[in-house]
Amino acid sequence: MAGLIKREDIDEVRQRTDIKEVVDGYVTLKGAGLGTFKGLCPFHDERSPSFTVRPQVGRYHCFGCGEDGDAISFVQKMDHSSFHEAVEKLAARIGYELRYEDGGTGPNREEVGKRQRLLDAHKIADEFFRAQLLTAGAAEGRNFLHGRGFDRTAAEQFGVGYAPRVGTRC
Ligand SMILES: [Zn+2]
Structure with a gap:
């Protein structure tokens, strides 16, 4: 088991990740003006889009079911993965090498x-x-x-x- 991912690396991955690109892999998004994108919510069944993504603040929010969060929690919920797995996936996506609290990045x-x-x-x-x-x-x-x-x-x-x-x- 690898150690805990360093706090500042988690923040770094969160900042560098474009949440729109991540959500785009699961939901078809359309521009809704004012830097907001809309799509059909992946967390509840709906016909008219109430799921919004705001890349500038790095968050998503659904006005239908109230789901709310950032890129990490989005990946966690979509993949049913742990917080750490979601951070690792997002880090790999942008080619960011994570550091761990026990000082190891390579083999355990x-x-x-x-x-x-x-x-x-x-x-x-x-x-x-x-x-x-x-x-x-x-x-x-x-x-x-x-x-x-x-x-x-x-x-x-x-x-x-x-x-x-x-x-x-x-
Ligand atoms: Zn929803």
Whole structure:
């Protein structure tokens, strides 16, 4: 779970969003003068438009059923989504990168932890196989490398390891 979206980013998204464009995706709007647009209300059944949008103040209002709000609450109601989901959708729409209270915008902490554990596991395996190359059982491997012109320094530099035979008899 990502953290809380920063307050100022929510305000920024609200300010930068043209509510008319957002509502236009759901409702056919027509200019009604004085910077107001009208359409059939998506929240109640009607034949004559009483749903108004005022882009200048960034709000909508329905004189029929009383629904009222801004671009965020509009998306919330239309998509049946949470406040945060609505803000994220609107931010994505205008290409705005949100910041979160815990400082993360990218992958969440769980993902980072998983990646780190994989890196750790890889490192441990790497160390194990390198150490195996120095054991008595790896004499054959060392001879092979030596024959190819690899000395110990070169083997370490290139991370050459030796996988011991476990549980097999030859
Ligand atoms: Zn209405």
